[in-house]
Amino acid sequence: MDTIILRTNKLCKSFSIGGVQQHVLKNLDLSINKGDFTVIMGSSGSGKSTLLYALSGMDIPTVGDVFLGEENIAKLSNDKLALIRRKNCGFVFQSIYLLDNMNILDNVLTSGLLLNRNKKEVFHKAQTLLKSMGLNEQDFVKFPNQLSGGEKQRVAIVRAIINNPKILFADEPTGALNSASSTQVLDNFTRLNEDGQSIIMVTHDIKTALRGNRILYVKDGTVCGELNMKPYKLLESSNRMQKLQQFLGEMGW
């Protein structure tokens, strides 16, 4: 049976601009299963990033609940929320926020040591993960401005997973990358998911979305449709593309 790791209950998010309320998410009920590679799609401005931020505790809903396991993260103090987020959530964004004054290894270690004080263990894990992402030992002492965009994003993924997050959240992680670098980054997401990592990713890019096994479509403040597919490696890509295009067509994309 599927295990639900994240669940919303009547999730609403509104913004007030100049006294005018904009209701972006409206009574949204959603469950995310452990091990899924969930992709959130929808037209520009439909609320994809707003949903991702509410699901991950990066932002607080206006009304409603978000259960991460048993914990309702919509109702926590800022301090408690920050701790829960650090323990359970990893983040990868389109803009790559590495610390420019630290080398690659230190960027990863800084995150790892926030939760694990065993320096030797964190050091070993950081090196292993960086290598598994295709980075060489010579790269470890380089600074972010000495790496390509794709290499930097792979470091950002390592930093996001160094503390074994329950869920890896990604917002357009290949949005700023060229095609070859995007493929490398996506191959790493696929590999992590095959190893059991639950992933929730926002994208407007079909090639990126193909990596998911569950595609959610956001429209009118809610999830108005979903497509379930076999994991990426188990369903041939032309078949996958056809299914996704048909689904997106039905959704009015």
Ligand SMILES: Nc1ncnc2c1ncn2[C@@H]1O[C@H](COP(=O)(O)OP(=O)(O)OP(=O)(O)O)[C@@H](O)[C@H]1O
């Ligand atoms: N902090 C904020 N303050 C005010 N309005 C906001 C804020 N964040 C988002 N919005 C508004 O909420 C709506 C949804 O934004 P969101 O970024 O979630 O959309 P999106 O589907 O991710 O769009 P895109 O694909 O263009 O990135 C937009 O109209 C946006 O202007």
